[in-house]
Structure formats: C-alpha cells, structure tokens
Amino acid sequence: MQNISLTHARFALTLTLLALLVIVLGAYVRLSDAGLGCPDWPGCYGNLIAPTSEVQIASANSAYPAHPVEVEKAWKEMVHRYLAGVLGLATLFLAVLSIRNRNLTGQPHLLIWLLVLVVALQAVLGMWTVTLLVKPAIVTSHLLGGFIVAALLWTLTLRLYSPTLNRYVVSRAGRLLWFSRIGLVVLLLQILLGGWTSTNYATIGCTEFPTCHSGSWWPNMDFSQAFTLWHGTGINYEYGIISAEARTAIHMTHRIGALITAAYLLFLSIYLCRTGRSVITRQLAWAVGILLILQLGLGITNAVSHLPLPVAAAHNGIAVLLLLTLLTLNWQLKRAYRME
Structure with a gap:
C-alpha cells in the first residue's frame, strides 16, 4: 500500500508541476495578446490544430472574417490548450485510480473529486474566455481557477506523501x-x-x-x-x-x-x-x-x-x-x- 501511495504521490507532484507550467504559459499567452489567437473553442478555426498552410489560412479567414489568422498567436493559444487538456485528462485518471483503490485506507477521495470538479469548471471558463471575448471577470476567474487547481494538486501531493514524512x-x-x-x-x-x-x-x-x-x-x-x-x-x-x-x-x-x-x-x-x-x-x-x-x-x-x-x-x-x-x-x- 505504501508503494501505491508513493506512486500516486509522485504522479500528483508531476501534475502539480504541469499545472504550474500551464499557469505560466497561460499568462504568457494572455500577455502576448494571443488570448483570442483562436476565435473558437476547443479547436482553432474549426480544426484541432492551428492553420499554417496558405489554403488553411484562406479558409479560416473566410470562415472568421472578423478574426484573421495570426499563425504565431494561434499556435501559442493551441499549445496552451493542449497542455491544459493533458492536465485535465491526467486529473481524470487520478480519479479513476481513486475508484480502483477505494478500499485502501487514507485515500483522499473527496479531495480528488473536488479537483476533478474544479478542472471541469476550468474547462468551461476557458471556453467562455474565448466565446465572451476575454471578458475580465471570466479571465480573472479562469486565472484564479488555475491557481486553485495547482493548490489542490499540491495539497493532494502532501496528503499522499504524509505517511512517509516526519512530523516536527x-x-x-x-x-x-x-x-x-x-x-x-x-x-x-x-x-x-x-x-x-x-x-x-x-x-x-x-x-x-x-x-x-x-x-x-x-x-x-x-x-x-x-x-x-x-x-x-x-x-x-x-x-x-x-x-x-x-x-x-x-x-x-x-x-x-x-x-x-x-x-x-x-x-x-x-x-x-x-x-x-x-x-x-x-x-x-x-x-x-x-x-x-x-x-x-x-x-x-x-x-x-x-x-x-x-x-x-x-x-x-x-x-x-x-x-x-x-x-x-x-x-x-x-x-x-x-x-x-
């Protein structure tokens, strides 16, 4: 059981570092004015990757005339979405592990499912950030949500590591x-x-x-x-x-x-x-x-x-x-x- 807890703890620590990367990259995207690099969600100009070829760019400009393609900004936004998506899927995997190990003592089930709920809300806020044209109340909530996700993941890491930590x-x-x-x-x-x-x-x-x-x-x-x-x-x-x-x-x-x-x-x-x-x-x-x-x-x-x-x-x-x-x-x- 201790080995399982340590494995989960290391996984949670990895996700905490990923959440930190997503937050910093999100700030970089927003501050480089690439928050609307893709005017739709979850794809980019109707595709899963940012348009790069002349044909793709022409098609995207025709479909979204109010938001002409800026390839660099589009890729910044999509890389951020890819990493956030990986974080979301990995968090869901944590929840699956929690279900599989539900009979083990000391499993922080409530914390994990709270984390899943916050990540799901983050996805909604990410969509609204785009569809509501970077409205400050939504973007600020999205940013705060990212901090909360990192905080919950770090708390989970501490909880899972706690049996092996010395008390002072x-x-x-x-x-x-x-x-x-x-x-x-x-x-x-x-x-x-x-x-x-x-x-x-x-x-x-x-x-x-x-x-x-x-x-x-x-x-x-x-x-x-x-x-x-x-x-x-x-x-x-x-x-x-x-x-x-x-x-x-x-x-x-x-x-x-x-x-x-x-x-x-x-x-x-x-x-x-x-x-x-x-x-x-x-x-x-x-x-x-x-x-x-x-x-x-x-x-x-x-x-x-x-x-x-x-x-x-x-x-x-x-x-x-x-x-x-x-x-x-x-x-x-x-x-x-x-x-x-």
Missing part, C-alpha cells in the same frame, strides 16, 4: 497556524486583485515607482469604472475598454494590496523564524520571505519597464510558488498542532 514539533503551533492561515487568505486576495489588474491591461496603469505618473503619489483615478464586473456581452475586451483613469485606479489598488500583503507575510516569516523551533518551519519561513522579495522586484520591474513579457510571466509563476509554499507551511503547522 513546533512550539505554539496553534497560534502560528492561525497566523499562517490569515497569510494564505491575504495572498489569495492579492492574487485575485493581480488577475484583475492583468486582465484589464492595468499593469502599466502607473509607469513609475514609488510614485505613479509624473511624480504623483495619488493621480486622477476612476474607481467606479475600475471595479465594474460586467459591461455586457458582445464586446471585445482585448486590449481593454476602460479609461486610463480606471486602469490607474486598479493599478494603485494592486500596489496598496501588495504593500499590505508584503507587510503581513514579512511579519509572518520573521515571527516564524523567531518562534518556530523546527528546522522545516524556519526553512519555509525563509522561502516565503525570499519569494516575496523576488515577487515585489518583478512587480516593480513590470511597471517601470512597461511589462516585459518574460518578467510578467515570471511574476505569475512566483505567485504560484508563493501560494504553494504557504500551503506547505499551513500543512506542516496543522500536523504539528495535532501533536500538541
């Missing part, structure tokens, strides 16, 4: 666990706000740091338009439709959120290093602090360097790693708390 005694684990849970919620809210910033093309709503525009600390902003969730259907949201003042409002809100998140997570890291009397807890605290500093540096670079694509994609990747590190910290503290 952590002083005052109950209090530390609550602090860590608050940090997780704060980070998730900031990730949601970051998704809203990106999908509304507000990342360069401010192009200076620490000021915003022309040395201004508090420029003209339109908060009412900035956080309007629904603008109706039939509107193409590619490149954004809100005013510059609204984008600045979103960007400034994201900056304030980043400041709050950074302050809390740095406090958490320092507090854990001083009071967590286990090596693993201190290591996780250091990891949170290092990833946080790196994330802040990438965010600042995005603004002042006008969103360089590799940096913007890395900003999403570090956000996932930060989330998974906090999840691991919560997991470790929860296990220690149960020992008290």
Whole structure:
C-alpha cells in the first residue's frame, strides 16, 4: 500500500508541476495578446490544430472574417490548450485510480473529486474566455481557477506523501497556524486583485515607482469604472475598454494590496523564524520571505519597464510558488498542532 501511495504521490507532484507550467504559459499567452489567437473553442478555426498552410489560412479567414489568422498567436493559444487538456485528462485518471483503490485506507477521495470538479469548471471558463471575448471577470476567474487547481494538486501531493514524512514539533503551533492561515487568505486576495489588474491591461496603469505618473503619489483615478464586473456581452475586451483613469485606479489598488500583503507575510516569516523551533518551519519561513522579495522586484520591474513579457510571466509563476509554499507551511503547522 505504501508503494501505491508513493506512486500516486509522485504522479500528483508531476501534475502539480504541469499545472504550474500551464499557469505560466497561460499568462504568457494572455500577455502576448494571443488570448483570442483562436476565435473558437476547443479547436482553432474549426480544426484541432492551428492553420499554417496558405489554403488553411484562406479558409479560416473566410470562415472568421472578423478574426484573421495570426499563425504565431494561434499556435501559442493551441499549445496552451493542449497542455491544459493533458492536465485535465491526467486529473481524470487520478480519479479513476481513486475508484480502483477505494478500499485502501487514507485515500483522499473527496479531495480528488473536488479537483476533478474544479478542472471541469476550468474547462468551461476557458471556453467562455474565448466565446465572451476575454471578458475580465471570466479571465480573472479562469486565472484564479488555475491557481486553485495547482493548490489542490499540491495539497493532494502532501496528503499522499504524509505517511512517509516526519512530523516536527513546533512550539505554539496553534497560534502560528492561525497566523499562517490569515497569510494564505491575504495572498489569495492579492492574487485575485493581480488577475484583475492583468486582465484589464492595468499593469502599466502607473509607469513609475514609488510614485505613479509624473511624480504623483495619488493621480486622477476612476474607481467606479475600475471595479465594474460586467459591461455586457458582445464586446471585445482585448486590449481593454476602460479609461486610463480606471486602469490607474486598479493599478494603485494592486500596489496598496501588495504593500499590505508584503507587510503581513514579512511579519509572518520573521515571527516564524523567531518562534518556530523546527528546522522545516524556519526553512519555509525563509522561502516565503525570499519569494516575496523576488515577487515585489518583478512587480516593480513590470511597471517601470512597461511589462516585459518574460518578467510578467515570471511574476505569475512566483505567485504560484508563493501560494504553494504557504500551503506547505499551513500543512506542516496543522500536523504539528495535532501533536500538541
């Protein structure tokens, strides 16, 4: 049974890494303006692969005159869909394994089926992202869903590895666990706000740091338009439709959120290093602090360097790693708390 659990754990770990790749690639596709590289779903201009020959391109342009083929963007979108499809099928395979091993003790059946449900919802959101013309509320939900899939897969990995992991005694684990849970919620809210910033093309709503525009600390902003969730259907949201003042409002809100998140997570890291009397807890605290500093540096670079694509994609990747590190910290503290 232990060998089966370890095999499943390694499979879940592989899927976690695949989910990380899908998230980063999805960010790259969106930020390179290839989110509508294929105007239909799940295929591309009515085919399972992006059109490349002159005949295919002419046929696709005739069928979708409002969306002429851009081969590079179409392939970016389709590679992302292929990888997401592999992830979905592999998750379903996990569920099949769960059914086959239902009589074994310690099988996290509920977690696996929750994962299947979220992946299915992700597929629907992926379809709506295209059919609703990259509507920010849908795209942000899709991005958050990707983070949740990665988080669930990592939690599953920890659950499956747990019989072989050592437990560590952590002083005052109950209090530390609550602090860590608050940090997780704060980070998730900031990730949601970051998704809203990106999908509304507000990342360069401010192009200076620490000021915003022309040395201004508090420029003209339109908060009412900035956080309007629904603008109706039939509107193409590619490149954004809100005013510059609204984008600045979103960007400034994201900056304030980043400041709050950074302050809390740095406090958490320092507090854990001083009071967590286990090596693993201190290591996780250091990891949170290092990833946080790196994330802040990438965010600042995005603004002042006008969103360089590799940096913007890395900003999403570090956000996932930060989330998974906090999840691991919560997991470790929860296990220690149960020992008290």
